[in-house]
Amino acid sequence: MSWVVLDIEGTLSATDQVLVVLYDYARPRLGPWIEEHADDPVVVEAVRQIKELSGHDDVVGALHAWMAADQKVTPLKTLQGLIWQRGYERGDLVASFFPDVVPAIRAWHEAGTRLAIFSSGSVAGQVAFFKHTVDGDLTPLFEHHFDTVNAGPKREAASYKAIAAVLDSDDITFYSDVPAELDAAAEAGWKTVGVARDGEPYGDADFGPHRTVHSL
Incomplete structure (x- = not known):
């Protein structure tokens, strides 16, 4: 899977x-x-x-x-x-996304692709973020949440190997806007996609060997 x-x-x-x-x-x-x-x-x-x-x-x-x-x-x-x-x-905070995001993750989910999050923000923060959004509760779309506590630093290959062990899969694709994170994921054997969004800090970054997209 x-x-x-x-x-x-x-x-x-x-x-x-x-x-x-x-x-x-x-x-x-x-x-x-x-x-x-x-x-x-x-x-x-x-x-x-x-x-x-x-x-x-x-x-x-x-x-x-x-x-x-x-x-x-x-x-x-x-x-x-x-x-x-x-x-x-x-209700003080409500999460919002780039316009392409929710349609993309819903399409992946409906097609049978399994979804997880790896963010430096804590798992508790991640779950709250996806539960309270302008598009409603999106938590049912994600099966796992990983952070620097339960996985490790985002720029180290060992973290991605630890996640792969939990997911029990060798078919994992990681989407990130940070080239160093993609490098670490690739070192762990993952497929990678760089997300270069206009106006974002890494929008003009050199993604090197990683396939690069401007939207999901």
Whole structure:
């Protein structure tokens, strides 16, 4: 059975939706969330990791600095995902996609192609994102969600090998707007498609040997 694994930011949805809308929503809520959920084991572990990775105790300062640099740091993604999940549930946030995306993923699904997501955003954030969209609840279309916690870094071949083991398939195609991610997937034996969208950060990137499209 063939699989299509999709990146989100810059591939399915505009980067600005993440770097502007979602980041602006999460930024002022990080400190209060940590205080309100001080006994939550997930938050406790995230705080421990933040202190270890940053080398200091200014947890919120470290989170804001990582966000400003758009660094894909796991404990930051964990906390963002929890905040976004609540934001989607409350109706504060609604996900939107490039116009070609929803018709494409529905067509794949109807044709029997199995679908999964691999994004640096946490699984909780991914599920909330696809559950609360302008096109309704899209979560039934996806069988698996992978992030940097349950798979690994997106620019390392080992992460794609780990995902392939879960999917139990050697027929996997990965769509992403980031050439380095495609390189890692190809090294793991996956088929790859570069998504070069006009106006996106990697819209003019050199995708090298990877087949390149401008829409799905």
